[in-house]
Amino acid sequence: MPTAPAPSSTSGGFGRGLAFGVAAYALWGVLPLFFILLRPASAFEIVAWRIVLSLVFCILLITVTRGWPPLVALVRDRRATLMLGGAGLLIVVNWLTFIYATLSGHVVEAALGYFTNPIVTVLLGVFVLRERLRPLQWVAIGVSAVAVLVLAVNYGQFPWIALLLAFSFGFYGLxxxxxxxxxxxxxxxTIETAWLAVPASIVLVVLAASGSLVTGTAGTGHTLAMLLAGVVTAIPLLFFAAAARRLPLAYLGLTQYLTPILQFLIGVFVLGEAMPAARWFGFGLVWIALVLLTIDMFRASRATKSVAGSGNGI
Structure with a gap:
């Protein structure tokens, strides 16, 4: 799994980064329960509201915390602003796919996507960061490829929901x-959502003009839940961004296991989605691959510390 230098105390510390990461992934893990409350709104309506309301929430938070000077300075950084625009597009793909999966009864397949994400992170390290895979990482990727094949046969179609979630969020994290x-x-x-706010507003206007906008017509409870979408969206993303600044990519990948575990439990035991034997076998292969990646990561970390310790002793 791709690694990065250990975070320094100036970046907020490893402990705080780990706490932010666990909080972000735990909140994402229970999101299916929240989105089910937003039925019968479509995935496009929910995502559009998430973008617009997240931007409103961020602007309010920036005003309260007096964060306008850093924001203005960041806007002047053209490269960073463009990269954040790209990150925004990736997260929209992820949101649309995940909400579609939730509303259509595919929470278990969505969980598979997030279980697969660490393997995608390894592949990004190879093809984007030009890193070399260690033998155990190759084995993990091979096992995961077999798992995808088994699950594709079981589902009767290519598991596009799982892979689209895994790759969109993998690139977003990168x-x-x-x-x-x-x-x-x-x-x-704030910049990510600002890039997307105009298209999202257009989607809401088109839905309203066509009589397809559900918000405001499905009861007070539904409207209040939709209005909370901005806060529910922004808080875990803020936690994730804070964690990404403080944690090596490998440790960030480890904390993300919490999300698919919670989603899997919700899909199987709360929503009652089917888990035939072949699907259990496919998930088992994915979990074996994750165990192999975890063992490899700790071996590599121990070896790095050993080399560093020897160097410090000279």
Missing amino acids: VKKQVGGRVDALSGL
Whole structure:
């Protein structure tokens, strides 16, 4: 799994980064329960509201925390602003796919996507960061490839929901990691949502004009839940951005296991989605691959510490 230098105390510390990461992934893990409350709104309506309301929430938070100077300085950084725009597009793909999966009864397949994400992170390290895979990482990728094949046969179709979730969020994490050193969490999220706010507003206008807008017509409880979408969206993303700035990519990948575990439990035991034997077998292969990646990561970390310790002793 791709690694990065250990975070320094100036970046907020490893402990705080780990706490932010666990909080972000735990909140994402229970999101299916929240989105089910937003039925019968479509995935496009929910995502559009998430973008617009997240931007409103971020602007209010920036005003309260007096964060306008860092935001203005970041906007002047053209490269960072463009990269955050790309991150925004990636997260929209992820949101649309995940909400579609939730509303259509595919929470278990969505969980598979987030279980697969660490393997995607390894592949990004190879093809984007030009890293070399260690033998155990090759084995893990091979096992995961077999798992995808088994699950594709079981589902009767290519598991596109799982893979689209895994790759969209994998690239999102990579972009956030590359700009994280010079972008604070709140300013970064504000720019991401600002890039998307106009298209999202157009979607809402079109839905309203066509009579397809559900918000405001499905009861007070539904409207209040939709209005909370901005806060529910922004808080875990802020936590994730804060974690990405403080944690090596490998440790960030480890904390993300919490999300698919919670989603899997919700899909199987709360929503009652089917888990035939072949699907259990496919998931088992994915979990074996994750165990192999975890063992490899700790071996590599121990070897790095050993070399560093020897160097310090000279």
